[in-house]
Amino acid sequence: MTDVCFYFEVHQPVRLRRLHLFNMPQDVDYWDHAKNRAIFERVSNKCYIPTNKLLLDLMEEHPEFKVSFALSGTFVEQAKKFRPDVLESFRALAETGRAEFLEETYYHSLAGLWDDHAELKAQIQAHRDVMEKELGVRPTFYRNTELIYDNRIAKTIESLGYLGIATEGTERVLGWRSPNYVYAPAHGESKIRVLLKNYKLSDDIAFRFSSGPTWTEWPLTAPKYADWLAKQEGHTINLFMDYETFGEHNWPESGIFDFLKHMPGEAIQRGVGFSTPSEVVERHEPVGTIEVPFAISWADTERDVSAWLHNEMQQQAFNTLRELAPYVKELNDPAITHAWRLLQTSDHVYYCTTKHMGDQDIHMYFSPYESPYQAFINLMNVIVDLKHKVFARLRR
């Protein structure tokens, strides 16, 4: 029988406040504390708190039930500051022993796409530290920002000793093959395993649940979905999604909480079990290899990295930040390094997209800016300001 492997991404970026050249701070405090707090409060009340409670109840009710999470460092940092109770409820989940916490970069960054992976490794280490300190866990499975994955990233993550890495189960990589099996990267003698998101079944919950009568399967009920799960073949059904699926992207009125409440029971009744990512890759041998020379991700219809690097504005911001690396390192000032890394959070360039078709709407839904151009101007103003401050300090 095939197990469900739930993994929820829990991330909040630290958003910038509107800064123009005439109101730059003296220090590197570029952040919109009020807005970050307001959003964190809202999402905590609508999603994190009620969903965590529901999952704890489900674990009590069903000894078989398991989930996994990846908490970005920027999320943990803001939870500590704004809502310690949210962090506390994740600790309670960790203590059950049935919630696996995955590694990622602390800053939810695109450092995996840099030629030099030293920065990626540093950000993974920062995440290790915060997970151990705040949740008392040492992750063994890695998920990269937005499931961005390529051969190089897999190699680096393997070298760090992780059991597995998650990515998108796109046909571009799988061809005719099913995402429901354990795979290995194409490089020879690889020890690391790859889990691929079953995007059809994941997106049924994450994106189509509230779509209304335009979707022929609407409304999606727990028994119906459990029937689909029971029909799946393979090692694992990888249901990967943003945690905000519950209560934020799908409102409570959509019935999403009822769905989540009843789905595990219905699945267990039909003989479907639950596993965490590390359990899956320890239990099963890979059935084949995947070859990914160009980065893939779970974003947009292209499932590549164009959501962040499609246009030249995004590339300029990305490159300017990357080129600062040696100077930030040389200066070695904790506050400046932290600010520089917070600017690397992928959301900042995500807001700058100008892709026309369809996806523009979802980008703008998440964006605190009124247009991608305003997002770029603000981001570039801050990056250039940081650059000037770094150079000024080095010259001294």
Next chain:
Amino acid sequence: MKVAMIGWEFPPFMAGGLGIHCLELTTQLARMDVDIDFYMPHMALEGDLRVAEHHKHLKIYEVEAEPGLSPYGDSSRRGYDDAFNDAVWQYNQRVVDAFVSEDADVVHAHDWITYKAAAEIKRRTGKPLVWSCHSTEYDRSAGFFPQQWIIEIEKAAVRDADLVIAVSELTRKQLIERFDADPGKVVAIHNGVDFSKWSDHMDRDYGRSNKVVLYLSRVSRQKGPMSFIRAAKRVVDRDRSVRFIVAGKGEMVPEMISYCIQNGIMENVTFTGFVPDNEAQRLYEAADVYVLPSVSEPFGISVLEAMTSGTPTIVSKTTGVGEALTHVLRAEHWDSDEIADQILAILHNKPLREALGKNGALEVRKFTWERCGRRTLEAYKLAIARAQAMKVAA
């Protein structure tokens, strides 16, 4: 379908915004098999010259009128004098007397200046009345001593017309909020652009920046030129090589010059005075940024002209056309720091310049006069239905 339209000016002799609108609109309506009787004043100044001889797509009735001034022509005169007001009333009276379009299905008037005649025709004939609002007195005065008696006419038009066409959602909202319009009665229909007048510049080179920032509009309080010049000061403080062009004439020029002198930026600012279309085209091409910081701009057609030329554009949030554009930068009209920041960002970042310019040039293509005509025809049908429903209810 037949419409009796009451206008104020019509090309080729008078080519203000309203005249161009009426020409483009009637051309499109004629293509959709709408018959048009067009009433307009014949100014004594024009002598024997007849507008009607220049157009075949509509029947023009030129009504003798005193020489007067277009409300859109000369902004240096705030507060129309008595002679002008008399000329307007006389014209409206004479339109009523000259009205022969007994077979028209609908009467269509533009702005306060033609409304009185339309109202009287409606009273006498019972024909449905459509009133187009291109701007209100609040817009034209930018809140600076609006004339109450004009507002009263606009209020009457909003109250008594069977349907009101606002030139943007921004204006529609203003009519609902400040003129108590029934929301169901007001539709927003955007103007179009005649793209043939403006060469497209998809091959424009964004690699080099001329560091030229353009203001091209009437230099009147309504258009926010002081915000532009205050932003110029902010920019020049950061980058002395940036040049600013103020193209257009208007009552604010002296105040702007005085500001430039007092703030030591006169060397960076060029005042060109009025520029004809062909020169405007060259200015749009030369400029890295076009800025329209209007205090209150019902539509803002120059924004579309600049964007057609591939010029990155900044508009105030109180500019109607901005509501329908993605590929522009928007700022509060009073926020010259924000405007200055946006100008500097465009001048200093090629990717931004190029994305705004190229995407903007494509985006403006949706503003066709064909669409404006089609939606106006729909508005006529809606007005007729509404008038019918009113009669039945009565």
